[in-house]
Amino acid sequence: MAHYICPMKPIESISVFDMLKIGVGPSSSHTLGPWRAGLQFIKLLTAKKAINQTINIDVELYGSLSLTGRGHATDTAIMMGLLGTDPVTFPVEQIQAEIDAISQQKSLLLNGVHPLAFDPKTAIIFHRKFLTFHPNGMCFTATITDGSTITQTYYSIGGGFVVTSERKRGKRKIEDLSHFPYPITAGTELLAYCQETGLPISGVVMANERSLRSEQEIKDGINAIWAVMLDSMYVGCHTSGILPGGLNVTRRAFETHKNLIGDKSYQDAVSWIQAIRQTEVKFRQILKWVTCFALSVNEVNASLGRVVTAPTNGSAGVIPAVMMYYMVIENHDANLEDVQKFMLVASEIGSLFKKGSTISAALGGCQAEIGVSSAMAAGALTELMGGSPEQVLMAAEIAMEHHLGLTCDPIGGLVQIPCIERNAMGAIKAINACEMALDGDPKNAKVPFDKVIATMWATAQDMTTKYKETSQGGLAIQVNMSDC
Ligand code: SF4
Numbered sequence: 001m002a003h004y005i006c007p008m009k010p011i012e013s014i015s016v017f018d019m020l021k022i023g024v025g026p027s028s029s030h031t032l033g034p035w036r037a038g039l040q041f042i043k044l045l046t047a048k049k050a051i052n053q054t055i056n057i058d059v060e061l062y063g064s065l066s067l068t069g070r071g072h073a074t075d076t077a078i079m080m081g082l083l084g085t086d087p088v089t090f091p092v093e094q095i096q097a098e099i100d101a102i103s104q105q106k107s108l109l110l111n112g113v114h115p116l117a118f119d120p121k122t123a124i125i126f127h128r129k130f131l132t133f134h135p136n137g138m139c140f141t142a143t144i145t146d147g148s149t150i151t152q153t154y155y156s157i158g159g160g161f162v163v164t165s166e167r168k169r170g171k172r173k174i175e176d177l178s179h180f181p182y183p184i185t186a187g188t189e190l191l192a193y194c195q196e197t198g199l200p201i202s203g204v205v206m207a208n209e210r211s212l213r214s215e216q217e218i219k220d221g222i223n224a225i226w227a228v229m230l231d232s233m234y235v236g237c238h239t240s241g242i243l244p245g246g247l248n249v250t251r252r253a254f255e256t257h258k259n260l261i262g263d264k265s266y267q268d269a270v271s272w273i274q275a276i277r278q279t280e281v282k283f284r285q286i287l288k289w290v291t292c293f294a295l296s297v298n299e300v301n302a303s304l305g306r307v308v309t310a311p312t313n314g315s316a317g318v319i320p321a322v323m324m325y326y327m328v329i330e331n332h333d334a335n336l337e338d339v340q341k342f343m344l345v346a347s348e349i350g351s352l353f354k355k356g357s358t359i360s361a362a363l364g365g366c367q368a369e370i371g372v373s374s375a376m377a378a379g380a381l382t383e384l385m386g387g388s389p390e391q392v393l394m395a396a397e398i399a400m401e402h403h404l405g406l407t408c409d410p411i412g413g414l415v416q417i418p419c420i421e422r423n424a425m426g427a428i429k430a431i432n433a434c435e436m437a438l439d440g441d442p443k444n445a446k447v448p449f450d451k452v453i454a455t456m457w458a459t460a461q462d463m464t465t466k467y468k469e470t471s472q473g474g475l476a477i478q479v480n481m482s483d484c
Pocket of ligand 1 (some may be wrong): 106314315361364366367369407408409410415416417418419420422469
């Protein structure tokens with residue numbers, strides 16, 4: 001298999017709203033990314049005034065997108081993108097009906113306006129081979145009435161990010177970088193800015209964000225993200241049954257939640273927080289609550305529900321679970337200001353991993369998903385718990401250090417086993433990493449934060465393709481669908 005281009009992009013500047021995105025499950029790289037690629041192709045056709053002249057569209061999926069695409073609903077996402085629907089707002093409960101209609105009628109309403117013959121069985125082609133630029137490649141080809149074609153290849157590089165080529169993206173980001181008062185490419189630089197300004201990490205990140213949008217817009221945007229996170233926990237904790245896909249995985253958050261919440265009453269997600277605060281929380285209950293929050297999000301994700309990509313969909317449960325832990329266990333007075341700080345710190349840590357390593361499981365295995373989300377949550381929690389910027393990065397380092405080498409081997413290509421439980425483990429490790437950092441002295445830390453990022457990338461390169469979101473190794477081949 002080809003050796004991929006190092007994703008080290010020292011010029012890249014990434015906003016909190018790049019790292020945390022409202023979307024649809026089950027996968028950021030295999031669902032949200034292809035959905036957005038479909039939308040980008042629609043945009044391209046629109047720019048070329050070709051929408052109404054299009055008589056055929058073929059979509060070819062390569063590498064990991066092909067190998068685990070069916071289990072990750074990549075074909076569904078491609079069609080939703082071609083329909084011109086928005087993954088942030090489209091009602092998730094209507095997705096299946098749209099797909100069923102396309103399959104039955106063998107036609108699709110391109111961008112919601114132009115009827116087009118489209119049989120998903122033949123129009124979406126799954127290739128086993130890999131493209132060299134990135135393992136998640138997809139090529140869209142439109143045939144126009146005059147017989148000419150418009151072709152574009154997209155790469156879903158993790159976390160819902162879609163690019164056509166590295167150079168093009170780099171150019172855009174250089175322009176963005178000029179807005180950032182504190183351009184950050186490494187943990188050492190982030191700490192230097194904190195020392196220079198006296199600001200906590202959240203303050204430095206907020207200053208960068210303010211160069212892109214107003215403070216009120218930033219706060220409103222983060223509040224909207226938190227509302228979706230909270231809602232995904234609430235929905236997951238109140239939904240029983242079996243997850244779709246054929247593995248017959250029972251949704252577990254429902255039962256755990258029922259036992260934990262007991263007879264406490266509440267009316268909605270917000271009053272639910274207050275009800276949880278009134279429950280008994282010894283160590284076992286704390287473990288169960290954190291687990292329950294993480295499971296709930298990823299059960300919603302596995303059923304194509306609405307979640308926040310943080311930094312990916314497979315790992316979407318870790319950050320909400322740890323934020324919720326802070327709200328219902330650690331600080332009953334926690335409010336949206338705490339949520340905003342938490343998300344700013346988490347996103348900066350995630351962006352440093354993205355710049356120095358990867359957040360794509362197809363490039364780095366599960367260390368790139370659960371490992372990064374755990375590091376993001378650990379650091380963010382540490383700032384809320386009063387830790388110094390150095391302790392924040394120490395916590396993030398500890399969390400990642402104990403996810404290094406974690407493979408990606410989802411059974412049946414579905415984001416369910418080991419993914420759902422893994423979010424619970426990532427959240428618990430994040431809390432533990434925070435506590436160790438709060439008790440530690442960063443001056444004595446043997447492994448600097450930037451070194452763990454470099455180690456993660458080196459480990460990613462040593463990892464065989466079998467363990468990079470291909471379902472060709474590990475649990476994916478040891479456990480058969482028929483065993484489940
Ligand atoms: S094993 Fe990890 S990286 Fe792979 S799909 Fe599951 S959560 Fe994502």
